[in-house]
Amino acid sequence: MINRVASFHNYQSVQNEHRRLESKVNYNQQQLASGKQLISPGDDPIATHYVQQVKQQDEQVNQFIDAIVLVRNRLEHKEVLISSAEQYSDQAKRSTMEMVNGALSPEDRQAHATQLQELSRNLLQLVNSQDETGNYTFAGTKPKTQPFFMDAAGKVSYAGDSYQRLMKISTNTEVATNEPGNKLFMEVVNPYGDYRPSYTLQSGSELQLANAQNLDAADTANYKVTFVAMPNGDFGYQLEQNGVAVKQDIYDPSQGIQFNDLSVTVKGLIQAGDSIELSPQKTFSVFDTFQDAVALAKESVSDASATAELHRATDEFQAAFGHLAKVRTSVGTRLSSLDVHEAQHEDFKLSLAKSKSRFEDLDYAKAVIDFNENQMALKASQTAFGKVKDLTLFNYI
Numbered sequence: 001m002i003n004r005v006a007s008f009h010n011y012q013s014v015q016n017e018h019r020r021l022e023s024k025v026n027y028n029q030q031q032l033a034s035g036k037q038l039i040s041p042g043d044d045p046i047a048t049h050y051v052q053q054v055k056q057q058d059e060q061v062n063q064f065i066d067a068i069v070l071v072r073n074r075l076e077h078k079e080v081l082i083s084s085a086e087q088y089s090d091q092a093k094r095s096t097m098e099m100v101n102g103a104l105s106p107e108d109r110q111a112h113a114t115q116l117q118e119l120s121r122n123l124l125q126l127v128n129s130q131d132e133t134g135n136y137t138f139a140g141t142k143p144k145t146q147p148f149f150m151d152a153a154g155k156v157s158y159a160g161d162s163y164q165r166l167m168k169i170s171t172n173t174e175v176a177t178n179e180p181g182n183k184l185f186m187e188v189v190n191p192y193g194d195y196r197p198s199y200t201l202q203s204g205s206e207l208q209l210a211n212a213q214n215l216d217a218a219d220t221a222n223y224k225v226t227f228v229a230m231p232n233g234d235f236g237y238q239l240e241q242n243g244v245a246v247k248q249d250i251y252d253p254s255q256g257i258q259f260n261d262l263s264v265t266v267k268g269l270i271q272a273g274d275s276i277e278l279s280p281q282k283t284f285s286v287f288d289t290f291q292d293a294v295a296l297a298k299e300s301v302s303d304a305s306a307t308a309e310l311h312r313a314t315d316e317f318q319a320a321f322g323h324l325a326k327v328r329t330s331v332g333t334r335l336s337s338l339d340v341h342e343a344q345h346e347d348f349k350l351s352l353a354k355s356k357s358r359f360e361d362l363d364y365a366k367a368v369i370d371f372n373e374n375q376m377a378l379k380a381s382q383t384a385f386g387k388v389k390d391l392t393l394f395n396y397i
Contacts, residue, residue: 054352057352058349058352058353061345061348061349061352062349064168064169064170064341064345065342065345065346067167067168067169068169068338068341068342068345070167070177071167071169071175071177071334071338072335072338073132074131074137074177074178075177075331075334075335075338076335077131077137078137078178078179078331079328079331079332079335081126081127081129081137081138082179082184082324082327082328082331083328084126085123085126085127085184085185085324086321086324086325086328088119088122088123088126089286089317089318089320089321089324090317090321091115091119092116092119092120092289092290092293092317093314093317093318093321095112095115095116095119095293096112096116096293096310096313096314096317097314098112099112099293099296099297099310100307100310100311100314101301102301102302102307103301104301106301109297109298109301110297110298112297113293113294113297113298116290116293116294116297117290117294119290120287120290120291120294123185123286123287123290124148124150124156124287127147127148127181127184127185128146128147128148136160137178138160138178138179138180138181138184138185139159139160139161139180139181140160140161140162140163140164140165140178140180140181140182141161141163141164141165141178142159142160142161143165145159145160146159147159147160147181148181148185148287150287154291155287155288155291156186156285156287156288158181158182158186160180160181160182161180162180162182162183163180164176164177164178164179164180165177165178169338169341170341170344170345173337173341175334175337175338176334179327179331184323184324184327185285185286185287185320186283186285186286186287187283187285188283188284188285188286188316188319188320188323189282189283189319189323190281190282190283190284190316190319191315191316191318191319192209192210192211192212192312192315193211193212193213193214194212194213194214194280194281194282195209195212195214195223195278195279195280195281196278196279196280196281196284196312197209197212197276197277197278197308197312198276198277198279198309199274199275199276199277199304199305199308199309200274200275200276200277200305201271201274201275201304201305201308202271202272202273202274202304203271203302203304204269204271204304205268205269205270205271205274205304205308206268206269206304206308207227207266207267207268207269207270207271207274207276207304207308208266208267208268208308208311208312209264209265209266209267209276209278209312210265210266210267211263211264211265212262212263212264212265212278213262213263214261214262214263214280215261216260216261216262219260219261219262219280220280221241221242221280222241222242222277222278222279222280223239223240223241223259223262223264223277223278224239224240224243224275224276224277224278225237225238225239225240225257225264225266225275225276225278226238226240226273226274226275227251227270227271227272227273227274227275228272228273229272230250234250234251235250235251235270235272236248236249236250236251237249237251237257239257239259241259246259247259251270264278271304284316284319286316286317286320289313289316289317289320292309292313293310293313293317296309296310296313
């Protein structure tokens with residue numbers, strides 16, 4: 001049986017082959033022009049899906065890096081402010097210590113009081129600082145609210161809140177970007193423990209509270225310790241709870257004063273008739289300490305009670321300095337953490353880029369070879385078709 005092959009079918013077959021080869025050449029040209037081996041998702045659906053996932057991961061990492069830059073700027077700004085507040089506390093401590101000196105004249109004390117007032121004003125301006133976006137640095141999560149206000153009596157109040165703003169810097173890590181002002185400046189841990197001392201001392205007394213602790217958290221009573229002279233030369237004491245005498249005993253410096261869960265120790269030279277009132281207070285405001293120190297500067301240098309109160313103010317300024325230094329250390333630790341996470345993100349971005357390159361970027365050497373082979377095949381096909389298309393049986397008759 002003889003099969004008949006029509007010229008039309010022959011032309012159609014050759015034309016289809018030409019189109020296929022032309023398409024391959026065009027595809028090679030697009031690859032060489034773009035530098036990508038994947039021109040459309042249909043070229044390799046699996047590889048395209050993987051590349052899209054890599055791009056999403058890369059975009060997320062970029063967002064984390066942007067967040068780190070923002071958090072770093074805020075923390076560095078905060079660190080500078082806290083460092084300045086530390087210096088104010090240290091200068092106030094030194095000034096108050098100098099006022100304890102009995103050789104100072106009233107004019108000298110007034111000069112120190114003026115310095116303390118200036119430091120207090122500077123501190124108030126500092127704690128109301130704003131960042132580059134106009135947000136108050138120490139207002140907690142209320143950045144548009146001015147955090148600190150001073151009334152006509154010189155009392156400072158806080159209008160912010162006690163919360164921290166958190167920023168996500170990696171999939172599983174969040175970093176605090178702020179410090180609430182009340183935690184920094186108005187809730188400093190009391191250097192004496194659980195009570196704030198108030199002194200009524202006799203001339204020549206050097207009595208000071210060393211520590212007062214109460215293990216009973218529910219005990220909110222005020223206490224008062226009064227020392228009396230004993231016939232044998234020792235000192236006795238009377239302890240009052242909310243104005244009611246609850247204990248009398250010989251004072252033993254090695255044991256201190258013990259009553260239920262209350263433990264009190266004192267230091268310095270005691271005079272008969274000295275008394276210390278103890279008011280529950282676990283924290284204090286550095287602004288109140290400034291106000292107290294300025295007021296005490298007006299008292300006589302020979303007033304033993306005022307001198308003891310100045311010692312208390314000095315200890316509170318020292319506690320404030322240590323508290324701020326601890327917070328600044330925490331800020332520094334967070335800054336170091338940002339550096340570590342940023343380095344990890346940069347390394348991960350490099351890994352993503354390498355992985356993406358293996359699927360997406362073009363191997364130019366292989367692409368050029370494919371282009372030349374397809375181009376040569378197309379030319380050969382065109383040449384062969386040009387020679388064959390005009391052949392008919394009439395050429396052989």
